Amino acid sequence: MSSISQNAPGKTVLLMGNEAIARGALEAGVKVCAAYPGNPSSEIIGTLAKVAEEMALHVEWSVNEKVALEVAAAASFAGLRGLCAMKQNGLNVASDFLLNLNLSGSRGGLVLVVADDPAGVSSSNEEDSRIFAKLGDLPLLEPANFQEAKEMTKSAFEISEQLGLPVLIRSVTRVSHARGNVCLDELPQSSPKPRFENSQRFLALPAVTNHRILHEKLNRAKQMAEQSPFNFYRGPEKPELMVITSGSGWMYSLEALINLNVQERVGVLKLGTTWPLPESFVIEHLKKADRILFIEEVDPFLENNVKEIYAQSCLVLGLKAFFGKASKHIPDVGDLNPEIVTHAIQNLIQVSYEPRPAVYAMRAHEATAELVPARALGFCAGCPHRATYWAVKIALALDGRDGVVLGDIGCYSLGLGPSGFGQMRTLHAMGSGTGLACGLGQLSRFGLEQPVIAVCGDSTFYHAAMPALANAYYNGANFLLLLLDNSATAMTGFQPHPGTGSTATGKEAPVIDLKAICEVFGAHVEVVDPFDVAATVETFLRLLQEEKGVKVLILKRECALVSAKHQKRLYQVEVEEERCLGETCGCNRLCTRIFKCPGLMWDKGAGKARIDEAICTGCGVCTEICPASAIRKEKA
Amino acid sequence: METGEKVNKGLKALEEKVFGNDQCTACGACLSLCPYLRSWKGRVVKLDDCNLEEGRCFAYCPRTEVDLDEVYQRIFGKNYEEIEIGPFKRIVMARAKNPLFTKKAQTGGVVSSLIDFALREGMIQSGILTPRDGDLLPQGKIITGRKAVLGCAGSSYVSGPTLEALNRGPWKGQERIGIVGLPCQVLALARMKNSTLEKKTPIDRVDLVIGLFCTWALDYKPFMAFLKQRIGNRSIKKLNITPPPERILEVLAGGEHYQIPVDDIRSFIRPSCRVCLDMTSELSDLSIGTVEGKEGWNTVIIRTAMGENLLKQAKKAGVIETRTLPKDHLNHLKEASILKKRRALDALNEKGGIEKNYFTLSADLIKRILSESEGIRP
Secondary structure, three states, X not given: OOOOOOOOOOOEEEEEHHHHHHHHHHHOOOOEEEEOOOOXXXXXXXXXXXXXXXXXXXXXXXXXXXXXXXXXXXXXXXXXXXXXXXXXXXXXXXXXXXXXXXXXXXXXXXXXEEXXXXXHOOOOOOOOOOHHHHHOOOOEEOOOOHHHHHHHHHHHHHHHHHHOOOEEEEEEHHHHOOEEEXXXXXXXXXXXXXXXXXXXXXXXXXXXXXXXXXXXXXXHHHHHHHOOOXXXXXXXXXXXXXXXXXXXXXXXXXXXXXXXXXXXXXXXXXXXXXXXXXXXXXXXXXXXXXXXXXXXXXXXXXXXXXXXXXXXXXXXXXXXXXXXXXXXXXXXXXXXXXXXXXXXXXXXXXOOOOOOOHHHHHHHHHHHHOOOOOOOOOOOOOOHHHHHHHHHHHHHHHHOOOOEEEOOOOHHHHHHOHHHOOOEEEOOOOOHHHHHHHHHOOHHHHOOOOXXXXXXXXXXXXXXXXXXXXXXHHXXXXXEEEEEEOOOEHHHOOEOOOOOOXXXXXXXXXXXXXXXXXXXXXXXXXXXXXXXXXXXHHHHHHHHXXXXXXXXXXXXXXOHHHXXXXXXXXXXXXXXXXXXXXXXXXXOOXXXXXXXXXXXXXXXXXXXXXXXXXXXXOOOHHHHHOOOOOEEEEEO | OOOOOOOOEOHHHHHHHHHOOOOOOOOOOOOOOOOOEEEEOOEEEEOOOOOOOEOHHHHHOOOOOEOHHHHHHHHHOOOOOOOOOOOOOXXXXXXXXXXXXXXXXXXXXXXXXXXXXXXXXXXXXXXXXXXXXXXXXXOOEEEOOHHHHHOOOOOOOEOOOXXXXXXXXXXXXXXXXXXXXXXXXXHXXXXXXXXXXXXXXXXXXXXXXXXXXXXXXXXXHHHHHHHHHHHOOOOEEEEEEOOOOOOEEEEEEOOEEEEEEHHHOHHHEOHHHHOOOOOOOOOOOEEEEEOOOOOOOEXXXXXXXXXXXXHHHHHHOOOEEEEEOOHHHHHHHHHHHHHHHHHHHHHHHHHOOOOOOOEOOOHHHHHHHHHHHOOOOO
């Protein structure tokens, strides 16, 4: 039994934030869970998928976030509790539905967890999704620790049912991906039978009427927030400075106060229901201090909304000084950490503080350097994408027309860096590479002479590129789509998708054939194995010369990390030392200087290339690129 | 360079001076030596940076720092000083006797029949020639038999990386090699022979170099795009340019004859041809071209003992017949050759001065070329 499915009330377990959210949903009796994977949210549904059978849940990886939210909402319409999870970019995809769902309302508890990625550690942006709660007049909760992550999720289902509205939970990387103690509650034993009551309708229309009803619901949400246990104050009755914070900012603030030893001088107002804000509760606490500092990731959401409340009541509250992102005391981009918060507080209350000496960081780095080998941000050893971009690089250079590669979201986004030989020129949203190609692929009539190439992974293709491909054929765009089919949603942890033949819960599923889809969409489709570099270059170049229409080249080769789990390495690879040209004219370290697979090493002393046995996956691609045929492969 | 900083003589410099200046002749001397250069559709392309301070790509290139005296010393044992058509022993006009060669030939079939003869006599075991396929894409090929030789007969007026075949092989390791090339390729071969860098190529087994006459060559890709517009997708059987004054490109394709004024294709001439000093492949054993106004005859310039020996034996074996080249034809050849040198110097002057150039040429020789080309009607 996994730690999140055990029915052990009162037991304390160590859970990742995302697991705590999943456990909260289980304690709330969730029945339907859907998501499209995306860091830092992936483990929520991933965890639930593992206990789906045992807990009698429907858990699915949907093709995209909008569909995932629709799946969860449908459960709610039928009276069941539904959970949907996504990353911040995913909310943009789901937002079209969400901003109508708010008007139609919901029935069974419906919770949408959005895990934000401040600093964009594994994202293309660092958007603050909280603005959607305000935009959509939806209740928003922000957990500040692991216990709260569980409790809030549970509570969110209750609030949702009381209001007949979906409730948003906003997590961030440092809450979702950190671990802490969580005390478990009971798991429900019974579950309602689903039924869609035809007496009830879920319609966004009429918009104005429903908008008014929505505002009434939001008003009730505000009343509920006034009493919420997730909002509280800790500190002296008359603090010199009051920190207002939420989410990850809570822990950072506590640590900062300890660092500075000013717990008696500075208070912290911790808010958990951050939309709608508990107005009276906030006003009461604003009376405590004249100097207020906001600590939050990423945008000044609390900062602006609290100031709005203050503006309404300033005659009562008197003069206040607000500090935060607007005053530049807190950076307005990137993530926060205890250091940043410590410095901000120190600046505001004039307290001496001996920051951690710089030498400490150096020593820590030295101590860990031996344990963690330096690794550039790039593709894994044996990754088919490296081979693909290698072919792209060669083919585009040979073609000589300065072809443009439009990027997309996935592991292959790393194609913008050295590991993809800097080939990618754009990177935006899921499917945008193909969409942009639809536009760039129309410009030849105005004199654009460059070939247009879009890259797209298999999972991304099902998610968002299919409409773009249909558009391309319909409107007569000219481009070549490189469909990098590694049979996995690899970037987020190898979740299955409609092309993999299995579901989130490991059940067998029909395979939706990429080649067949592309052909139906009118494309000329060819399939190559990117490990066959010469054939890939040849096919790519040939397709590039075709002037009209949409061409799709499927580069089919399973993700190296997935292959490693179920098959033996393909080849035993070795460097024949006498043949290796090393740094001399004729090679100049092509394999370790340009190709740079982590499985290859440069032996400086010997002036020869070597295979790192521990890392090499035996894909054999380097044997094809070695100009001296010094790298040899043998069937393993 | 008093700073002691090393001047780059590798790919970096090649890229800057040759590719960046549109001076590549696509001879192929730099190809298949390393993974950084490759050709496609007649163009040499750099795939990645190479930071070596010196490289064979730069050392072999006919458009980088050519010390003319050094290479002429190597081939002829004397400096570059014969400014008309280069050093030679004698000049004849010749044609093949076997109709197999004359039928397929551009003019007299002498090149094909000499290579065929050298192969059959065991003077060489392999030839490197440029097959003349229907798509005209020029690339070098190692050939060992008559059928393959015949597949290389005829001109396409397009230059391509013939010399890559020498670097790429595959070679057994013992074979003596004969190469037919354009003046830029013949110069590159002389530079390869002369290079002090570690060679790793069979250049020292190249015993026979037959150089072709060349006034310019076309860039494959734009020329083919042009031809496609004019004649569609027909496979091209033969190309021929008629002598002045009409200067017409005759194309035989898909059973039809097309006539294209040469002026229409001038824009596809490689810029690197405009600065070329050499019309007659001066650094070869035998230089062979047409005799204008004598249909079916080749001009053959015999330059070395090897060339003399091959021609003599071929004649003795009845493979070719020779005649004395009439004096006015010889004069015309010399005039055309020196005019090419003159045009190259003019082109270099336009580009920013003869002194900023790819070859060393004394002020005295420059003066001689300018004065001797004066008054010749082009």
